[in-house]
Amino acid sequence: xxxxxxxxxxxxxxxxxxxxxxxxxxxxxxxxxxxxxxxxxxxxxxxxxxxxxxxxxxxxxxxxxxxxxxxxxxxxxxxxxxxxxxxxxxxxxxxxxxxxxxxxxxxxxxxxxxxxxxxxxxxxxxxxxxxxxxxxxxxxxxxxxxxxxxxxx
Amino acid sequence: xxxxxxxxxxxxxxxxxxxxxxxxxxxxxxxxxxxxxxxxxxxxxxxxxxxxxxxxxxxxxxxxxxxxxxxxxxxxxxxxxxxxxxxxxxxxxxxxxxxxxxxxxxxxxxxxxxxxxxxxxxxxxxxxxxxxxxxxxxxxxxxxxxxxxxxxxxxxxxxxxxxxxxxxxxxxxxxxxxxxxxxxxxxxxxxxxxxxxxxxxxxxxxxxxxxxxxxxxxxxxxxxxxxxxxxxxxxxxxxxxxxxxxxxxxxxxxxxxxxxxxxxxxxxxxxxxxxxxxxxxxxxxxxxxxxxxxxxxxxxxxxxxxxxxxxxxxxxxxxxxxxxxxxxxxxxxxxxxxxxxxxxxxxxxxxxxxxxxxxxxxxxxxxxxxxxxxxxxxxxxxxxxxxxxxxxxxxxxxxxxxxxxxxxxxxxxxxxxxxxxxxxxxxxxxxxxxxxxxxxxxxxxxxxxxxxxxxxxxxxxxxxxxxxxxxxxxxxxxxxxxxxxxxxxxxxxxxxxxxxxxxxxxxxxxxxxxxxxxxxxxxxxxxxxxxxxxxxxxxxxxxxxxxxxxxxxxxxxxxxxxxxxxxxxxxxxxxxxxxxxxxxxxxxxxxxxxxxxxxxxxxxxxxxxxxxxxxxxxxxxxxxxxxxxxxxxxxxxxxxxxxxxxxxxxxxxxxxxxxxxxxxxxxxxxxxxxxxxxxxxxxxxxxxxxxxxxxxxxxxxxxxxxxxxxxxxxxxxxxxxxxxxxxxxxxxxxxxxxxxxxxxxxxxxxxxxxxxxxxxxxxxxxxxxxxxxxxxxxxxxxxxxxxxxxxx
Numbered sequence: 001x002x003x004x005x006x007x008x009x010x011x012x013x014x015x016x017x018x019x020x021x022x023x024x025x026x027x028x029x030x031x032x033x034x035x036x037x038x039x040x041x042x043x044x045x046x047x048x049x050x051x052x053x054x055x056x057x058x059x060x061x062x063x064x065x066x067x068x069x070x071x072x073x074x075x076x077x078x079x080x081x082x083x084x085x086x087x088x089x090x091x092x093x094x095x096x097x098x099x100x101x102x103x104x105x106x107x108x109x110x111x112x113x114x115x116x117x118x119x120x121x122x123x124x125x126x127x128x129x130x131x132x133x134x135x136x137x138x139x140x141x142x143x144x145x146x147x148x149x150x151x152x153x
Numbered sequence: 154x155x156x157x158x159x160x161x162x163x164x165x166x167x168x169x170x171x172x173x174x175x176x177x178x179x180x181x182x183x184x185x186x187x188x189x190x191x192x193x194x195x196x197x198x199x200x201x202x203x204x205x206x207x208x209x210x211x212x213x214x215x216x217x218x219x220x221x222x223x224x225x226x227x228x229x230x231x232x233x234x235x236x237x238x239x240x241x242x243x244x245x246x247x248x249x250x251x252x253x254x255x256x257x258x259x260x261x262x263x264x265x266x267x268x269x270x271x272x273x274x275x276x277x278x279x280x281x282x283x284x285x286x287x288x289x290x291x292x293x294x295x296x297x298x299x300x301x302x303x304x305x306x307x308x309x310x311x312x313x314x315x316x317x318x319x320x321x322x323x324x325x326x327x328x329x330x331x332x333x334x335x336x337x338x339x340x341x342x343x344x345x346x347x348x349x350x351x352x353x354x355x356x357x358x359x360x361x362x363x364x365x366x367x368x369x370x371x372x373x374x375x376x377x378x379x380x381x382x383x384x385x386x387x388x389x390x391x392x393x394x395x396x397x398x399x400x401x402x403x404x405x406x407x408x409x410x411x412x413x414x415x416x417x418x419x420x421x422x423x424x425x426x427x428x429x430x431x432x433x434x435x436x437x438x439x440x441x442x443x444x445x446x447x448x449x450x451x452x453x454x455x456x457x458x459x460x461x462x463x464x465x466x467x468x469x470x471x472x473x474x475x476x477x478x479x480x481x482x483x484x485x486x487x488x489x490x491x492x493x494x495x496x497x498x499x500x501x502x503x504x505x506x507x508x509x510x511x512x513x514x515x516x517x518x519x520x521x522x523x524x525x526x527x528x529x530x531x532x533x534x535x536x537x538x539x540x541x542x543x544x545x546x547x548x549x550x551x552x553x554x555x556x557x558x559x560x561x562x563x564x565x566x567x568x569x570x571x572x573x574x575x576x577x578x579x580x581x582x583x584x585x586x587x588x589x590x591x592x593x594x595x596x597x598x599x600x601x602x603x604x605x606x607x608x609x610x611x612x613x614x615x616x617x618x619x620x621x622x623x624x625x626x627x628x629x630x631x632x633x634x635x636x637x638x639x640x641x642x643x644x645x646x647x648x649x650x651x652x653x654x655x656x657x658x659x660x661x662x663x664x665x666x667x668x669x670x671x672x673x674x675x676x677x678x679x680x681x682x683x684x685x686x687x688x689x690x691x692x693x694x695x696x697x698x699x700x701x702x703x704x705x706x707x708x709x710x711x712x713x714x715x716x717x718x719x720x721x722x723x724x725x726x727x728x729x730x731x732x733x734x735x736x737x738x739x740x741x742x743x744x745x746x747x748x749x750x751x752x753x754x755x756x757x758x759x760x761x762x763x764x765x766x767x768x769x770x771x772x773x774x775x776x777x778x779x780x781x782x783x784x785x786x787x788x789x790x791x792x793x794x795x796x797x798x799x800x801x802x803x804x805x806x807x808x809x810x811x812x813x814x815x816x817x818x819x820x821x822x823x824x825x826x827x828x829x830x831x832x833x834x835x836x837x838x839x840x841x842x843x844x845x846x847x848x849x850x851x852x853x854x855x856x857x858x859x860x861x862x863x864x865x866x867x868x869x870x871x872x873x874x875x876x877x878x879x880x881x882x883x884x885x886x887x888x889x890x891x892x893x894x895x896x897x898x899x900x901x902x903x904x905x906x907x908x909x910x911x912x913x914x915x916x917x918x919x920x921x922x923x924x925x926x927x928x929x930x931x932x933x934x935x936x937x938x939x940x941x942x943x944x945x
Binding site for chain 1: 164351403829832837839864
């Protein structure tokens with residue numbers, strides 16, 4: 001067991017956790033932040049992407065014990081004062097989601113892309129999102145949403 | 154109020170999904186829950202000699218371990234095939250028992266035989282490792298072509314044959330073939346796919362010891378059907394003591410139609426241990442145990458004249474059912490496949506003969522399109538082959554054989570009410586710049602690349618109906634859909650639908666059609682689904698039936714509401730009903746300013762006397778309230794159709810296939826919400842293109858699934874696709890009041906032959922099977938080079 005201090009969605013949290021608790025499980029099972037989803041067991045699907053200190057990571061691959069002292073943002077932390085993040089708005093406008101399961105990871109990943117590349121073209125968006133699998137949308141409206149968000153952010 | 158049908162309305166469901174507030178089954182936790190881990194066979198075929206749970210039962214945190222012996226002792230029934238199919242000789246199909254936990258034999262890798270229930274997931278996993286099972290391993294049957302000559306997997310099922318089915322007239326086909334100038338022959342496999350909804354299957358069971366009611370939260374496309382099967386065949390609990398809730402469900406694509414072993418076992422076990430149980434599949438479990446799709450071997454022949462007219466068609470197929478026959482397992486390769494195998498063409502004679510066989514692999518059932526993609530792939534590949542052999546342009550040969558009049562009686566079963574295949578193909582030709590292909594091919598060649606173009610024209614039969622015909626063909630249930638529209642006294646509307654949305658956007662589309670019917674703002678309309686305690690019985694969502702069947706039930710219930718409202722309004726306004734017009738939510742007396750809104754009428758219907766102290770606004774014979782329901786059973790299937798054109802560029806040095814252009818022109822009849830329909834087409838295309846280029850479920854000879862993770866099964870990703878170019882034509886369906894046809898499966902049906910025809914075109918007619926992986930294409934390119942150099 002290890003005690004960790006982290007900031008999750010702007011809230012300071014101290015928890016005692018076992019050494020092998022992965023971040024996704026810490027968020028979902030201990031903090032009840034179920035917006036972060038688990039879609040696979042090989043770090044391939046990207047449904048669990050969150051931001052740790054501003055960078056997107058697959059939360060199923062990090063031990064919670066290793067991120068002691070970090071700032072974590074999950075899909076639940078994007079909305080500010082009841083207003084959705086421009087990326088969330090763009091996904092809605094362009095129908096960039098259907099069943100919604102891959103969506104949290106997709107949105108978190110796309111936001112990190114725009115931090116690295118303010119004005120990505122279609123190819124750059126598709127290449128970046130290679131680590132996020134969506135089975136519903138065929139990705140086209142996701143690409144449109146990311147482009148729209150880039151113009152708004 | 155402007156009509157919402159046809160508008161690009163943003164989805165009502167999106168906000169919760171985008172803010173992480175979706176509520177999927179795995180998000181549900183119940184106080185005092187236990188965790189289930191299933192013990193599954195690591196062998197494809199084996200006898201269970203002994204299960205020793207003694208050590209595991211003593212492991213920390215274990216609550217109980219239950220096996221096939223326990224479930225058999227409690228007389229809990231298993232999983233069933235939903236359709237009874239007869240063989241050509243009239244005999245009944247043969248189905249093995251499929252107990253929820255195997256007791257004597259295991260028949261595929263992943264077949265569950267015990268469940269460990271523990272206080273935590275980790276403890277359940279640790280205990281599962283301590284369960285000792287002694288197997289007698291038997292030789293697995295996995296080679297589809299040799300299945301009928303192999304050992305019988307199930308007792309009493311000779312040749313592993315479920316049925317040998319025929320649709321059509323062999324004699325007529327023989328006569329047509331005798332008259333032909335040429336017979337085109339084609340041997341193809343339709344590769345096995347794994348649906349891969351992004352949300353793994355899960356269930357959370359809560360047994361209430363006071364009411365003796367079981368609540369089963371589960372990842373289902375049809376909770377009522379699951380309840381029916383679990384009660385009637387599983388004997389887990391009577392229907393009134395069983396509540397099945399399918400909350401937000403993260404995709405289905407057919408794989409969540411079936412009730413599965415885990416739901417039956419956990420529901421039964423929860424009652425036994427009197428505690429809640431949670432089970433969530435890991436992705437590899439999903440790969441191993443979700444129902445798979447496709448998996449056919451087909452020999453087809455097309456009889457043609459020298460000028461490209463079709464005279465007859467035959468289709469001989471072996472379909473893999475996997476280890477057991479499940480809900481749509483037996484109908485998918487028969488009535489959903491056979492009739493569609495003649496495609497959109499006038500075909501004077503045809504038959505489809507299908508042998509469905511059991512193998513030691515996961516059960517195969519409906520996957521997006523179910524039977525229709527396999528049919529379309531067969532006919533569209535052979536039509537292209539005919540075009541090549543006769544030296545006719547692929548568009549021209551299709552145009553020559555289209556029906557010109559509707560209704561069109563298709564050869565084998567379907568009476569197609571409406572369509573215009575010529576218009577669709579012409580539009581696709583124009584949008585794809587078909588005529589510019591030669592120049593683009595030249596340009597590709599200048600860079601050392603091969604370019605190919607592929608065409609497909611398809612039709613789909615969706616919204617399976619009507620129930621009496623469906624049941625005559627062997628279905629165990631009717632395929633109607635229900636709706637209940639409740640006007641609340643204060644003016645909002647709650648609509649219960651038996652359809653289930655797991656990405657299809659019912660909350661928006663259904664609200665749009667109800668808003669138009671009732672003249673109520675869309676914000677005031679809520680769509681409720683997925684809970685057997687909340688809604689009327691429903692048949693669920695599959696086969697592109699939600700709008701064409703479930704949506705129309707809503708329209709019809711709304712029409713009943715409007716009619717009752719009119720009777721009430723007439724009484725309130727003291728005029729006769731025929732003096733009143735209803736539009737935009739208002740009952741208006743003709744040529745006057747007298748009117749009542751539907752909200753006022755609803756209020757009065759619940760509170761008769763409030764507005765008028767003595768007289769009730771309710772006409773004689775009408776009861777209070779404004780609630781109406783409808784069960785809609787369409788007169789026929791609906792028949793969407795379309796033409797798709799793809800272009801690929803192949804690098805002969807690597808065999809890499811780049812999908813460069815994709816044009817889809819579809820006729821879905823009336824489109825309620827274009828943005829949602831476009832999304833459905835995109836998604837279907839991605840799955841169809843995935844089948845053509847990347848996806849393949851591969852078992853080895855011993856029956857191990859060697860593509861059981863995302864490291865091995867090549868899911869299509871964002872960088873696999875170009876931007877799709879979409880167009881629409883519209884001929885309205887005549888079998889429903891909105892004129893709608895289904896749209897969900899179109900892309901998955903049309904894309905495989907479109908892409909493969911393009912690949913084969915680029916390879917100069919060399920045939921390869923799906924998926925067109927770099928290795929296969931590279932070999933074909935080398936062969937091509939060799940042939941070309943020999944010719945030179």
